[in-house]
Amino acid sequence: MNGASGARQQDLVRALLARHGETYAAQSGITLRNTPQPLYQLAVLADLLSTRIRASIAVATLRALRDAGLGTPRRMLDATWQQRVDALGAGGYRRYDEGTATRLGEGAELLLDRYGGDLRRMRETADGDADALRRMLQELPGVGPTGSAIFLREVQGVWPEYAPFLDPKAVQGAERLGLPDDPGKLARLVPAGRAAAFASALVRVALDPTLAEEVRAAATR
The missing domain is CATH 1.10.340.30 (Hypothetical protein; domain 2)
Structure with missing residues (x-):
């Protein structure tokens, strides 16, 4: 689903990061x-x-x-x-x-x-x-493949040569929000220095579909 306009996409990204832009590492107390x-x-x-x-x-x-x-x-x-x-x-x-x-x-x-x-x-x-x-x-x-993807999603904040890293689970979250489902186009929406937070937030949306509606609603305010 790629229908959102450029301005709408930016609003969605800001709302997403404001509400769910914490990495799993930070949530677990790791100062990466x-x-x-x-x-x-x-x-x-x-x-x-x-x-x-x-x-x-x-x-x-x-x-x-x-x-x-x-x-x-x-x-x-x-x-x-x-x-x-x-x-x-x-x-x-x-x-x-x-x-x-x-x-x-x-x-x-x-x-x-x-x-x-x-x-x-x-x-x-x-x-x-x-x-x-x-x-x-x-x-x-x-x-395994899932664990290695999780590691790269999180480590890209300190190993920038791997940023932006957006695996299929993150892309699934983007689809639910109406953001681009093409990783290349999606990568262009990543704010500077927020690649890991952006990927983690998208994964949360993929894991909990109710968050997509919450973020969409917040983006319209």
């Missing part, structure tokens, strides 16, 4: 910077969000893992399996806690062995190639 610890926490969050579970539970679980001291690959690996299970359960991630506890330990070990626990080394290896980065991310247990 190009440093190892927040980047690792974002990778864990991408894993949690890619499971068939409410985003609010994934966000709460990332907070619980961090509160339990499991915010770095080394601490995640050094924790016992039961400590990981307990932290996941504290965040409400109970249906998938046992398998996820195993994956998080394996993923931390892979990151430490291959990249010294520093995702910036993965970035260097990818050298601006989004497909290459997604392939490397998907080597982490639990981070």
